[in-house]
Amino acid sequence: MKKLSDILYKVQTTALAGITDMDITDVQIDSRKVQKGTCFIAVKGAAADGHLFISRAIESGAVAIVCEVLPAERNEDVTYVQTTSSAEAAGLIAHNFYDSPTNRIKLVGVTGTNGKTTIATLLYRLFNALGYKCGLVSTVENIIAGTIIPSTHTTPDAISLNSLLKQMADEGCDFVFMEVSSHAIHQKRIAGLQFAGGIFSNITHDHLDYHQTFDEYIRVKKAFFDGLPAQAFAITNLDDKRGAVMLQNTAAKKLTYSLRTVADFKGKILENSLTGLVMVINEQEVHFRLIGEFNAYNLLAVFGAAISLGEDKSQVLLALSNLTGAEGRFDYIISAKDKIIGIVDYAHTPDALVNVLDTIKKLKKGYENVITVVGCGGDRDKTKRPVMGQVACDNSDKVVFTSDNPRSEEPEAILKDMEATLSTAARRKYIAIADRKQAIKTAISMAQPEDIVLIAGKGHEKYQDIKGVKHHFDDKEVLVEMFELLDK
Ligand SMILES: CC(=O)N[C@H]1[C@@H](OP(=O)(O)OP(=O)(O)OC[C@H]2O[C@@H](n3ccc(=O)[nH]c3=O)[C@H](O)[C@@H]2O)O[C@H](CO)[C@@H](O)[C@@H]1O[C@H](C)C(=O)N[C@@H](C)C(=O)N[C@H](CCC(=O)O)C(=O)O
Ligand SMILES: Nc1ncnc2c1ncn2[C@@H]1O[C@H](COP(=O)(O)OP(=O)(O)OP(=O)(O)O)[C@@H](O)[C@H]1O
Ligand SMILES: N[C@H](CCC[C@H](N)C(=O)O)C(=O)O
Numbered sequence: 001m002k003k004l005s006d007i008l009y010k011v012q013t014t015a016l017a018g019i020t021d022m023d024i025t026d027v028q029i030d031s032r033k034v035q036k037g038t039c040f041i042a043v044k045g046a047a048a049d050g051h052l053f054i055s056r057a058i059e060s061g062a063v064a065i066v067c068e069v070l071p072a073e074r075n076e077d078v079t080y081v082q083t084t085s086s087a088e089a090a091g092l093i094a095h096n097f098y099d100s101p102t103n104r105i106k107l108v109g110v111t112g113t114n115g116k117t118t119i120a121t122l123l124y125r126l127f128n129a130l131g132y133k134c135g136l137v138s139t140v141e142n143i144i145a146g147t148i149i150p151s152t153h154t155t156p157d158a159i160s161l162n163s164l165l166k167q168m169a170d171e172g173c174d175f176v177f178m179e180v181s182s183h184a185i186h187q188k189r190i191a192g193l194q195f196a197g198g199i200f201s202n203i204t205h206d207h208l209d210y211h212q213t214f215d216e217y218i219r220v221k222k223a224f225f226d227g228l229p230a231q232a233f234a235i236t237n238l239d240d241k242r243g244a245v246m247l248q249n250t251a252a253k254k255l256t257y258s259l260r261t262v263a264d265f266k267g268k269i270l271e272n273s274l275t276g277l278v279m280v281i282n283e284q285e286v287h288f289r290l291i292g293e294f295n296a297y298n299l300l301a302v303f304g305a306a307i308s309l310g311e312d313k314s315q316v317l318l319a320l321s322n323l324t325g326a327e328g329r330f331d332y333i334i335s336a337k338d339k340i341i342g343i344v345d346y347a348h349t350p351d352a353l354v355n356v357l358d359t360i361k362k363l364k365k366g367y368e369n370v371i372t373v374v375g376c377g378g379d380r381d382k383t384k385r386p387v388m389g390q391v392a393c394d395n396s397d398k399v400v401f402t403s404d405n406p407r408s409e410e411p412e413a414i415l416k417d418m419e420a421t422l423s424t425a426a427r428r429k430y431i432a433i434a435d436r437k438q439a440i441k442t443a444i445s446m447a448q449p450e451d452i453v454l455i456a457g458k459g460h461e462k463y464q465d466i467k468g469v470k471h472h473f474d475d476k477e478v479l480v481e482m483f484e485l486l487d488k
């Protein structure tokens with residue numbers, strides 16, 4: 001059992017009222033989860049203020065309250081701790097409460113707009129193949145040494161995250177590979193964690209609804225590297241305009257990867273086709289099963305991290321050459337009769353969409369049409385909608401605009417945003433069908449033999465969120481169903 005004094009280690013305390021040698025049974029940032037003996041941390045959020053739930057938390061049995069503003073009325077049996085940042089305190093307290101899990105594992109964080117899931121998942125699979133016990137924290141799933149735990153966020157909140165990391169450490173995991181979203185950095189979900197390394201993939205347009213400006217988005221991503229300790233490594237993509245800036249102020253060992261310039265981890269693409277990539281990496285030629293230039297970058301990042309963690313170059317490249325990608329990332333099937341290629345991809349940003357369409361362009365034999373099905377999520381960055389609409393049309397022969405996860409918004413209104421500023425040429429190429437299944441069906445019915453149908457935006461997702469209800473929906477499943485009908 002932990003004492004309050006134990007879990008407050010490293011927390012910046014500005015005032016204290018009450019005793020600190022009491023037993024703490026649990027730590028929570030959500031009053032609804034508080035039980036007898038809990039330490040409740042009141043965090044100011046975007047929608048609500050945790051401080052408003054302090055009395056409710058006490059009614060449910062909280063014995064200690066950590067907050068930024070001390071309540072005017074206090075309960076004599078409760079200890080109040082005032083701190084400068086509750087969000088930061090939540091990370092530190094959770095880490096202390098869950099037996100400092102990151103002191104017992106090697107934790108590698110991956111940040112960037114695109115590629116986090118792919119890089120983290122490849123690292124997890126690579127280190128498994130190299131014989132280690134590993135953990136994964138990702139958008140698609142969390143894994144504790146082979147056991148899958150469904151994921152709700154890309155990076156969970158501080159309490160869930162540390163609880164997960166403790167289970168990984170207790171299971172004897174040597175390494176944990178984790179996606180670090182910009183939301184998580186900004187909300188300090190990763191405060192208190194000891195990282196062995198950090199990886200930067202790239203930064204492009206996304207989440208401006210949350211971060212407001214691109215500069216602020218860059219600043220938040222950079223803060224992750226600024227916080228790395230000197231013993232850690234920090235690997236960046238030199239071909240990204242902001243790659244160098246990310247590492248400008250880090251204390252960690254700086255390392256670079258590139259396809260275009262001199263770097264610690266240097267790659268060159270020799271072949272890029274539907275059967276995979278042939279690359280030269282640090283003078284060694286290797287064949288990979290992953291497809292597309294963007295995966296060449298992901299592979300370089302993974303290679304760099306593995307070498308930085310002390311693994312042998314040849315063994316790493318051999319194991320990497322056998323790996324396939326993460327679910328719903330350039331996931332393709334080919335119809336039996338007409339040889340139509342159907343690709344499911346999680347591209348939900350303008351940049352990811354350009355990348356995936358560019359990859360398809362490079363794989364084309366010449367005459368095939370590219371038909372894209374794409375939508376934009378509701379309650380998310382609206383500024384990306386017209387850009388995604390335009391790039392889909394610019395890089396495809398035909399486009400079907402449809403719904404992604406409309407969430408609380410009207411599907412038709414999102415479609416209008418996507419169409420708003422289309423060029424005349426683009427207007428000739430698209431139709432809009434709000435029903436996603438109908439949209440996919442229509443795209444496939446438009447396809448001639450050997451054409452390529454890209455279904456973008458939802459990747460691995462098994463649901464469609466409409467007005468807060470998650471209905472079962474799986475792009476790959478729909479694609480398989482349509483191809484079966486076609487092949488009959
Ligand atoms: C915008 C955002 O990131 N919101 C996250 C944030 O919620 P919030 O700030 O709105 O919290 P709030 O509702 O205002 O509540 C403030 C505090 O009061 C507490 N509370 C609230 C109600 C109550 O009755 N009692 C109580 O104690 C809450 O637990 C919270 O601690 O803090 C919550 C707890 O950590 C998160 O679950 C929530 O994620 C929401 C659900 C979400 O959708 N987040 C997305 C945007 C997100 O985080 N995405 C990134 C990936 C993005 C990407 O790279 O693609 C991710 O890492 O998943
Ligand atoms: N290195 C990369 N550069 C650009 N695009 C990429 C890269 N890797 C993957 N993509 C594209 O971006 C999509 C999302 O990839 P991935 O899921 O790996 O990224 P992510 O950073 O985890 O995304 P999220 O923020 O939603 O969790 C893929 O489906 C692919 O189209
Ligand atoms: N992590 C991202 C995923 C977006 C996926 C897309 N399918 C959507 O729903 O917009 C988010 O929550 O913004």
Ligand SMILES: [Mg+2]
Nearest residue numbers: 116117139154
């Ligand atoms: Mg992800």
